[in-house]
Amino acid sequence: MKANNSSFWKKNSTRSVIASLLSIAIGLLAGSVVILIMGLTNPALGLGSALEGIRLVLFGIFSTGRNAAGALTFGFNPASIGNMLFRAMPLILTGLSVATANKTGMFNIGAAGQYLAGTCATLFIALSIPSTSVPPWIIWLLAFLGGMLAGALWGAIPGLLQALLNINVVIACIMTNWIAANIVTWLFDISNLKNMVENTKSGYIYKTTFNNVATPKFGLDKLFPGSQISGGILIAIVLAIAVHIIMTKTTFGYELKACGANRHAARYAGIRDKRNIVLSMAIAGALAGAGGSLYYLAGNTEFFWNTYQSLPAAGFNGIAVALLAVNNPIGVIFTGCFMSMLNIAGLQITNLTAYNEYITDVIIAVIVYLSAFSLIIKMWLGGREKKSAAPAPAAAQSPPVPENKAPGAADNGKEADA
Amino acid sequence: MAFLIRQTLVYAVPLMIVGLAGIFAERSGIINLALEGIMIFGAFVGVLFVRIGQQAGWFAAAYAAGNWISMQGFVLLTMAVAALMGAVFSLLLAFAAINLKADQTIGGTALNMLAPALVLFLIRIIANQNTLQMATGDSASWFMVKKTMLGYDKKAQLGFFASAFLDKVYFATYFCLLVFVILSVILYKTRFGMRMRSCGENPQAADSLGINVVKMRYAGVLISGALSGMGGFVYALTTANCSANGDVAGFGFLALAVMIFGNWKPLNVAGGALLFGLFKCIAASFSTLDINGDGVYALAQLGISAHFYRLLPYLITLLVLAFTSKSSRAPKAEGIPYDKSTR
Numbered sequence: 145m146k147a148n149n150s151s152f153w154k155k156n157s158t159r160s161v162i163a164s165l166l167s168i169a170i171g172l173l174a175g176s177v178v179i180l181i182m183g184l185t186n187p188a189l190g191l192g193s194a195l196e197g198i199r200l201v202l203f204g205i206f207s208t209g210r211n212a213a214g215a216l217t218f219g220f221n222p223a224s225i226g227n228m229l230f231r232a233m234p235l236i237l238t239g240l241s242v243a244t245a246n247k248t249g250m251f252n253i254g255a256a257g258q259y260l261a262g263t264c265a266t267l268f269i270a271l272s273i274p275s276t277s278v279p280p281w282i283i284w285l286l287a288f289l290g291g292m293l294a295g296a297l298w299g300a301i302p303g304l305l306q307a308l309l310n311i312n313v314v315i316a317c318i319m320t321n322w323i324a325a326n327i328v329t330w331l332f333d334i335s336n337l338k339n340m341v342e343n344t345k346s347g348y349i350y351k352t353t354f355n356n357v358a359t360p361k362f363g364l365d366k367l368f369p370g371s372q373i374s375g376g377i378l379i380a381i382v383l384a385i386a387v388h389i390i391m392t393k394t395t396f397g398y399e400l401k402a403c404g405a406n407r408h409a410a411r412y413a414g415i416r417d418k419r420n421i422v423l424s425m426a427i428a429g430a431l432a433g434a435g436g437s438l439y440y441l442a443g444n445t446e447f448f449w450n451t452y453q454s455l456p457a458a459g460f461n462g463i464a465v466a467l468l469a470v471n472n473p474i475g476v477i478f479t480g481c482f483m484s485m486l487n488i489a490g491l492q493i494t495n496l497t498a499y500n501e502y503i504t505d506v507i508i509a510v511i512v513y514l515s516a517f518s519l520i521i522k523m524w525l526g527g528r529e530k531k532s533a534a535p536a537p538a539a540a541q542s543p544p545v546p547e548n549k550a551p552g553a554a555d556n557g558k559e560a561d562a
Numbered sequence: 563m564a565f566l567i568r569q570t571l572v573y574a575v576p577l578m579i580v581g582l583a584g585i586f587a588e589r590s591g592i593i594n595l596a597l598e599g600i601m602i603f604g605a606f607v608g609v610l611f612v613r614i615g616q617q618a619g620w621f622a623a624a625y626a627a628g629n630w631i632s633m634q635g636f637v638l639l640t641m642a643v644a645a646l647m648g649a650v651f652s653l654l655l656a657f658a659a660i661n662l663k664a665d666q667t668i669g670g671t672a673l674n675m676l677a678p679a680l681v682l683f684l685i686r687i688i689a690n691q692n693t694l695q696m697a698t699g700d701s702a703s704w705f706m707v708k709k710t711m712l713g714y715d716k717k718a719q720l721g722f723f724a725s726a727f728l729d730k731v732y733f734a735t736y737f738c739l740l741v742f743v744i745l746s747v748i749l750y751k752t753r754f755g756m757r758m759r760s761c762g763e764n765p766q767a768a769d770s771l772g773i774n775v776v777k778m779r780y781a782g783v784l785i786s787g788a789l790s791g792m793g794g795f796v797y798a799l800t801t802a803n804c805s806a807n808g809d810v811a812g813f814g815f816l817a818l819a820v821m822i823f824g825n826w827k828p829l830n831v832a833g834g835a836l837l838f839g840l841f842k843c844i845a846a847s848f849s850t851l852d853i854n855g856d857g858v859y860a861l862a863q864l865g866i867s868a869h870f871y872r873l874l875p876y877l878i879t880l881l882v883l884a885f886t887s888k889s890s891r892a893p894k895a896e897g898i899p900y901d902k903s904t905r
Contacts, residue, residue: 178680182687189687251667305880311887314595314667315822318815319876326873333869452872453811460675467668500686505679513654513672517664 156522160470163521167468167514168482175201175507179499189498197499201507204489210496224492226364226371228484230442234259236380236480237435238462240387241299241428243471247391248424249404254302254317255432256459257324258295260451262433263440264328265294267349267447270440271337275356283357288437295433296426298324303425307418313425321459325452332449339446348446358443374442381477383434387427388473400424432459457505464508467515483508564726566840569847571735574839576601576797579738580817581824581831582745583789588826589749590782591762591775592659593897595670596652597790598814599677602806603651604791605798606681608644609694609806612636616697625704630711634733637705637799641734641792648791649784651677656783660776663899678808685808693807701804707731734796741792745785746828758782762893765900775900790814812876819879825890834882838875845871 176198183194196216200207205228206218238255245252270287302316332338332349339348352358362375391397402410403420411417435458440447465483469475486508490501514521580597587594615621615636624632655673658664685694696704709729710716720729749755760768761778769775797813798806820838824831848871850859 178683182684186687253671305884309884309887311880311883312822315815315819315883316880318812319819319880322812322815322876323873323880326869326876330867330869330873334867452869453809460671463668463671464675498687500683502679502683502686506676506683509672509676509679512675513658513669516658516666516668516672517662520662520664 159522159525160472160518162525163518164468164470164475164479164515166521167511167518170514171507171511172201174510175503178506179503182499193498197493197497197503200493200496201489201503204492205485207489207492207496216496222368223370224488226368226373228481228488229364229368229377230372230374231484231487232481233374233376233380234435234439234458235461235465235483236377236384236477237438238432238458239465239469239476239480240384240473241432241435242462242466243469243473243476244387244391244400244431245299245424245428246466246471247404248400248421249407250303250306250313250421250425250428252299252317252425252428252432253314253463254299254320254459255428255435255462256455257317257321258298258429258432259436259456259459260321260324260328261298261429261436262291262295263436263447263456264331265433266291266437267337267352267440268331268335270352270357271350271355273355280356280358283355284359284441287352287357287441288434291437291441292430292434295436296430299429299432300422300426303422306425307421321455325455329450329452332447338449347448347450349449351443351446352441353443357441359438359441372442372444374438374444376438376442379438380435380480383431384473384477387431391473432462435462461508464512464515467512467518470518564722566843567726568731569843570836570839572732572800572839573842573846574835575735575738576793576800576813577817577820577838578742578832578835579796580790580793580814581820581835582742582828583786583793584818584821585826585828585831586745586749586758586782586789587786588821588893588896589759589762590779591765591893591895591898591900592656592779592783592786593666593670594652594655594783594786594790595667595818596655596673596677596814597786597817598810598812599670599674600648600651600787600790601794601797601810601814602677602681602808604644604648604794605802605810606685606694606794606806606808607647607791608640608795609696609798609804610688611640611643612804613694613697615640616699630707633705634707637732637734638737641737641795644795645788645792648794649788651791652783652787655787656780659783659899660779663901666897674814681806682808685806693805695803695805701799705732705734705799705804707733732796732800734799738793738796741789742828742832745789749828754781759893761900762895765895766904769900769902779900790817793817816875816879819883822890822892823879823882823886825886826893838879841871841875841878845874 179197179201180194183189183191183197199216203218205224206221207224208217208219208221211217238259241255241258242252266287269290270283273283273286275283298320301320302313305311305316306313337349339346339350359374359376361373362378364373364375364377365371391401399410399415400420400423402413402415403417403424407417436456439445439458461483465476465479468479468482486504490504493499493503494501580601584594584597621633621636651673655666655669658669659666682692685692688694707728707730709718709720709724712728714720714724749759757768757773758778758781760773761775761782765775768778794810797810798804816838820834821831824834849868
């Protein structure tokens, strides 16, 4: 029994999960401390409001508002949970995107641009084909596939630049992000898809439901009444499982991971490393594009088209989702839900207290910061284990510090799978 | 034409100084992807400092008396505070990258996410909106140097040089140029600078000669943080009317690209920054740009969309990188945590 127990604790995946949970705990703690400091130093806020803020940070998903006496109430809130799943969908997909690229040693900071490319293609297809002459489900399919294709093309650009011209993929991704933001703004500016019907919606594109195109809800709206939930979350989960199968069960997935582990060794073994880098970035782009596509195909959200000065947050939060899940596609489903839960908690904080939703972005940033040295945390966990359990060769357990320039996160991913 | 030069400098100088920030970090061996985040933080700290100073009435008498020289002192003081806080913020990166041997790209990304989140969280509480502005007045009336202050008559027709460099300019711009020159010389001509560069090329060899790699890398990252914090405030002062909104429009990333394009050398970075400053300037003001002074807005008459000019700086960056990447030579040890045992 004891032997079983200790091997469970020694397993690398267990340690990854513990390291992630630790990161989450420290992140939440940091957010609470920031709120506490603001509450105590600002006479208009005070300790009481700070404590309310902290309770909402931790349990915002269960918040049901304030009762007649003005105290916070908590309970099962189907609308919040439905909205959480709805917002988790793009995060899961951008997280998958970053995780897939990471496995090939590419740090995909360009998910935001790929997300925009997918959004743009999807909206153009979904709104331009008249649903009076073509069945809506065909338009839906075309729009979804078009979004993925656009994302894939946009992701392939930094991949090509890295593989053929040796331009650092991080810089290439950052530049393509801003180019995408400008091109998308440009395309929508000269299009006729700007919402002219509803005066209050100026600056927005029509919802896809104007053309009767929307993702089916598969009865989820009955389960979570009053929320924005759409069937897209199921598609996101299916895609996550598909990526997991490709990465662990196919030769192609193995080749991708081999390139990430050691590009030169992979080439020596006869794997075409340049092709794999481009393909991995294209797949990453397709996944991020699918995120943008499904988010707007849900049909209940408008796209703010004049976006040349800002990039969608889903792209950067995808990095946090992937890192927290140590690049495990199945883990991404859960960390995506966690991030969107924070997001909902942030909205509750803005609505119910004097604080605002940016505190949850602080928490996410702290979690990303911690995952930069998750290796250290894991080694530390391993070291403690060594003392309490039977003497195990620590050197074999603790992975060495990455020596190549490829982002070290790539190493984490493979261990999680092993 | 004078206007074009003046405006180009306004955009180019923050790029230049933040590009130099990148050089200092990477030459010591640490990839500083957090330039953007530190700029955002520096801009916020600077604007907050100006706001607090105005509310406390520190320079109210000088402002009322029209004493523009002491107003420049206010700007310099604020730049120093922004630089200090930028350095403090960059400690987060230095600690993770040097002491904990963390992944520097992810660490930098974390700071890039942390800075706007923290800044917007605080701004929303302080100002009840998403933008933090000066308490009174605007940056032009408080901090801009105009020709009348330098003894010219209000109606005097200035020569080309004077109208490009002496009228409606910010002293902060020239101060940054001075800092740029001094630090470039330090990096290349002093013992400290050479030792720092050796840590970015071959830290093992440097260590064997008695150079403290950890200290040198800390110095590189802290100088980098100070410069980007200062650059962030100068950006906010000169292009955003001394306001902070948790965004510097990708300037930090552009500076990073300028640094790579400039091959990690200060003089080339200065040239690259001027080039990108020019494109940024054209994007911002092409519709009213009179290049040769004949009263014709030549670029506006071409009829090219404003969106095209806006995406031009990023597109050019990629193209230039595509042509120069073959000959680019990054510091050999950048991004690799220093481990004594791998000597």
